[in-house]
Structures are given as structure tokens and as C-alpha cells.
Amino acid sequence: MKKIIFVTLSLVLATFLAACGDQGSANKPGNVPANTANANKPAAPVDTAAIESDVKKLVTEYAAAMAKNDMAAFDKSTTDNFMFVGNDGTVSTKAERMESMKSGATKYESLTYDDLTVRVKPEGDAAIVIGKATVKGMNMGKPIDGANRVTQVWGKTKDGWKMVTLQATAITAKSDDKKADEKKPEDKKADAKPAANAPSSISNTK
Secondary structure, three states: OOOHHHHHHHHHHHHHHHHHHHHHHHHHHHHHHHHHHHHHHOOOOOOOOHHHHHHHHHHHHHHHHHHHHHHHHHHHHHHEEEEOOOOOEEEHHHHHHHHHHHOOOOEEEEEEEEEEEEEOOOOOEEEEEEEEEEEEEEEEOEEEEEEEEEEEEEEEEEOEEEEEEEEEEOOOOOOHHHHHHHHOOOOOHHHHHOOOOOOOOOOOOO
16 A cells, blocks of 8 residues: 555656656756847848838928928828927927918918938938928018028838928028039139239339
């Protein structure tokens, strides 16, 4: 009888130890390298070209919507903490701009963007756009008519790409001034040097 009880207890103990052994094996350090390898697996490369194309399209759509004074489109394409810096240096929040559009103090007759350059953050979650905006209308109660250099910051949110900030600077430089600045130093010296055969402005009197 004692032999039967001993054998039974031995079988129960062996079963218990085997179960513990199986559970312990699941947590053995041998599995750690595999988990670490998965954690350190490199992320998929960012397709910056695709992001640049998408953001340019959004910028064009934004301009078209603003030319129609579409408040719903403006609300959808900008973040809640959106900030705008006008070409006169004034700063306005998203709420202030929407109120201005609602009252008619901000109203565009036309707005187009061109000469766009997009720089994408390496992580692919943000982009900076620099371009030229040709605009006519009213902005925060002040008339605007002409070309502006604009800088936009776009961020990738759970609801897609949205504009975070926009700054506009009036383009006042003339093309002739730009060409003059682009001249090489030696060319400028040549322009300043009088011609060798030029007549003297001083006449000799007898």
C-alpha cells in the first residue's frame, strides 16, 4: 500500500515539475535575443518623394479653397493651434482668422501658389514648404495685392497632413536689383572703372 502511495506521489511530483519546467522555458533568456531583434528591427524607409508630391497637392488645394473663402476647407486643412504671420508682421490664431473670414475682414479675390519647394523631415512626419503666393483681396481688414514669399509648416496627424503655421513676406526686390546682386565682384569693378578712351571732363585753358 505504501509502495502504491509512493509511486502515485512520485508521478504527481514529476508531473508538477514538468509543468514548471515548461513554464520556465517560456521565460528563458534564450528567447530574449529574438524579442530584442524584433524591437531593433529597422523601420521602413521614408518615401520623401511621395510626401513631397502629397504636400504640394495639399498646398494647391488650400490656395484654391482660400480663393473661394471656404472656411470649412480652411478648418479641415489646419491644426487647432495653427498660427498665421501676415506680411505686415501681425500674428493671428486659427480662431481669429476664422472669425475674420466670417466677418468679411479677410476675403480673397484670388490666390495662387507656385515655385514650391518642399523639405521633408527625415522621420517623414513633418514638412516645410517655401513658395510664392500671388494674392489679391483683404487680410484682417487690410488690402493685399501682389506677390509674397510664403513659408508653411505641415505636420502629419492622426487625421492626415495639416498646416501648423504660415508666414508671408511681401516680395519687394526688383528683378534688376537681383541681377545686379548676382554680378561677380570683378564685373562690378569693371562697371565702376572709367573707360580708357573716355574724354576727360577737365579741359586745359591757355
